[in-house]
Amino acid sequence: MPDLSINFAGIKSPNPFWLASAPPTNSGYQVMKAFDAGWGGAVWKTLGVPVINVSSRYGGVSYRDKRLVGFNNIELISDRPLADNLREISEVKKRFPDHAVIASLMVQSRQEWHDIVRQSQDAGADGFELNFGCPHGMCERGMGSAVGQEPKVLQMIVEWVMEVARKPVIVKLTPNISDITEPAQAARRGGADAISLINTIQSIVGVDLDRFAPYPIVDGQGTNGGYCGPAVKPIALNMVKNCAQHPDVRLPISGIGGIESWRDAVEHILLGASSVQVCTAAMHFGFGIIRELVSGLEQYMVEKNFNTIYDFVGKALPNVRHWEDLNMKYQVKAHIHEEKCIGCQLCYTACEDGAHQAIRLQAGTRTPAIIEENCVGCNLCSLVCPVDDCITMDRHDDGTQHLTWKERTAANTIPTEFNDEKAGGRHHWVPEPAAALGKERHKTLPGKARALGIL
Amino acid sequence: MAEFSTPTTAQEFAENFAQLKPTMSRNEALYESSRCLFCFDAPCIQACPSGIDIPQFIRQINSGNVTGSARTIYEANYFGNACGKVCPTEVLCEGACVYNLQDVKPIEIGRLQSYATTQAITENKKLFGPGPANGKRVAVIGAGPAGISAACELRALGYEVVVFEAKAQPSGLTVYGVAPYKITNEEALAEMAYLQGQFGYEVRYHAPITGRADLAALEAGYDAIFLGIGLGKTSALGLPGEEKINCVGAVEFIEELRQRQEAMQVGRTIIVLGGGNTAMDAASEAARLGAETVLLAYRRGKEEMGAYDFEYELAKSVGVKGLFNVAPLEIVGDNYVVGVRFIRTVVEEGRVREVPGSEFVQACDMVIKATGQAKQTHFLHHIPGLELDGRGRIVADAAGQTTNPQYFTSGDARNGGAEVVNAAAEAKVAARGIHAFLSK
Secondary structure, eight states: OOOOOEETTTEEEEESSEHHHHHHHHHHHHHHHHHHOOOOEEEEESSSSSOOOOSEEEEEEEEEEEEEEEEEOOOOOOOOHHHHHHHHHHHHHHHHSSSEEEEOEEESSSHHHHHHHHHHHHTOOEEEEEOOOOOOGGGGOOHHHHTTOOHHHHHHHHHHHHOOOSSSSEEOSOOOOOHHHHHHHHHHTTTSSEEEEOOEEEEOOEEETTEEESSSOOOTTTOEEEEEEEGGHHHHHHHHHHHHHHTTOOOOOOSSSSOHHHHHHHHHHHHEEEEEEHHHHHHHHHHHHHHHHHHHHHHHHHHHHHOOOOGTTTTTTTOOOOGGGGOOOOOOOEETTTOOOOSSHHHHHHHHHOSSSEEEEEEEEEEEEOTTTTTOOOHHHHHHHSSTTTTEEOOSSSSSSOHHHHHHTTTTTTOSSTTOOTTTTTOOOOHHHHHHHHHEEESSOOHHHHHHHHO | OOOSSSSSSSHHHHTTOSSOOOOHHHHHHHHHHHTTTOTOOOOOEEEEEETOOHHHHHHHHHTTTHHOOOOOOHHOOOTHHHHHHHHHHTTTTHOGGGGGTTTTTOHHHHHHHHHHHHHHHTTTTOOOOOOOOOOOOEEEOOOHHHHHHHHHHHHHTTTTEEOOOOOSSSHHHHHHOOTTTTTHHHHHHHHHHHHHHHOOOOEETOHHHHHHHHHHHHHHOEEEEOOOOOOSSBBOOOOOOTTSEEEHHHHHHHHHHHHGGGOOOSEEEEEEEOOOOOOHHHHHHHHHTTHHHHHHHESSSSSGOOOOOHHHHHHHTTTTTEEEEEEEEEEESSSSSOOOEEEEEEETEEEEEOOTTTTTTEEEEEEOOOBBBBBHOOOOOOOTTTTTTTOOBBBBTTTSBSTTTTEEEEEEHHHSSSHHHHHHHHHHHHHHHHHHHOOO
């Protein structure tokens, strides 16, 4: 079997799956239960001067029948006294010496940082995660994302911490910033051992239509919260990639954001993460999801012949390029596999209204047909098609030509004026489809009702 | 061997006749509606005789606009709730759902439809109202799906409408002729009350229109007359012994069942004659009323039965047995039915031929004839100039106008017997035909 264990910037863990600093790591009871279930590590819910929370604290985004595709919270850092947390940290470490216990920290003054780092170190924490990400409640007090958005301040605090830290220091970054690599570089300059990202995104998940207040509602009012859950994975992946590719970051990355299955974890790892943190999925489905995460990751590694996690950390990065490096000669066109088509005609309306009018209806069948000369290979039809492999994007170039925007720029063949003849869409005028193709210009009216004249 | 014990209380009756398509909970509706693909020019719409914009109403349910969903349904079909429950959705909308081609369970369109309309009915949502009065009056004969649908549409167009109904309750087949496991009396009547509340037409019950004098009064008092009279009683088979006690017509049997419910009495061994959907209903109902043995006797093989496959499956699932390739010769007994004398048949080149010497008597204590309904030709002959076709159906043009221009029609009397949804859809067209005629 493959070896799932990691050594993340000096923090050892039997597998790369950590619980993120959040409600699931609020107590020793929870962390031990999670370790029993199979989690490799836990980042303790942020320690600091305890807060007092409000109710309610969570808001959810439902999509059709799916609950919590997006999730937000207005909960703050730990509301339990520091001494209780430290006592439990040391108890967990005694019982689980081989698991990773990381203390998430958030305080203000240099002295406070020194004190809390020393105390958590003495309690047995394997490392620290500096919470520079919290986008609600704490930032107004000059902490959390308020720090994460100020690279100079971030660097200074990291330096304070490094003065006393004898264990690895991870800096947790906020995504509420235009360029995530700026605070990441600041973390490196400050001497941090690793970074973790992303923290939650400032958000309003919805508004109550009857009470006219944002969710979650506290006595008729609400505030912006921190967004997370499956919906944020694309944003997290991009930011992980940005940090992993940046030449001045070069730090181990703990990937966080929308990890619910082993596939999500592998995606984070392929883009450069070497540990992953999970929260929303554990809050939604419980610690038991670790069984699926570990089993899926193991199976993936077996099938790909990867012996360790490090065999594929960042393996997709060479293929993530700037747009200007992409081959503009590569050409795909949609192909409908008629035997699989169920006749929903979603591809037809999508292409007709949302793309390039490259699909037509055919008399006598509900299976639409591709108009190849109009198809630009945009992919939309294959994305809306509800049947697997019914619409494939087939390659139409012969693979011999390779030309990028960068190369065209160098060759001076890019459009440079407003009405430049060199534009890619030159003379790309789509004639009225009815006139051009002899088809009816469809109104989106249901057939029978239209025929009966009922509507 | 009987699966069902004879129901003696309303609760036992309700258990034996549990709804095949119970109303969905909000969660069920949310989950089911979320599956709809929102097909372009959707096949389900095309398969619906009333052309309901099904993807639209399903999406409205999913987005929390259940009232808008009900409006979408009722705009196309005034029997929206009833049709969701009694329609043969397996061969109509749900049968056309593209998921069938993917071997995925089709969307439960019927139940979603009833979910949305039930909510509108229960909460008495104001969706429609009568149009501005245009000073003209239309008489509607028959408060069934055709008559009530026509009445709604005519009121929406501003006509004063009076519906004449021979029976004590509205909704025709939906209350008197449909199997009780498809829709309850309460549900059917609630929709009728809702529609009447919305549109405000008048219904006169126990008001049969029977002869020339009645018709002449209507012709004089109303600008147009809509015939929504449906079909008549079960046709006579012309068999010896047909008059014996416990030899009944399926239409009459089902009507009695719908009205008397657990007070209904059936025999212990029942033979149902016929192979259509009504035969399946009657057989299934007889079994649910506690009959020990129910035999479905049909002149041809089971593949040739007119009933939908799922209706036959439903009958089989409650223990009904098939007796195929037999023709009844005589109902046996003194005053009471004690059996049916059959002769075996073979089908040669599409024609049924009796096998000489193959006669036998199958014992039973009740016979239900589900062998078609008679046309109301005797009554229709009182309408001057009204033409019927060779099968006794009223001849009408695309707008529902008969050969007597003052009379319009739709539903079973015109189409010879079809689904509730056909009557509802065609009545809407006929009402518009009346409007066009009177607006000339």
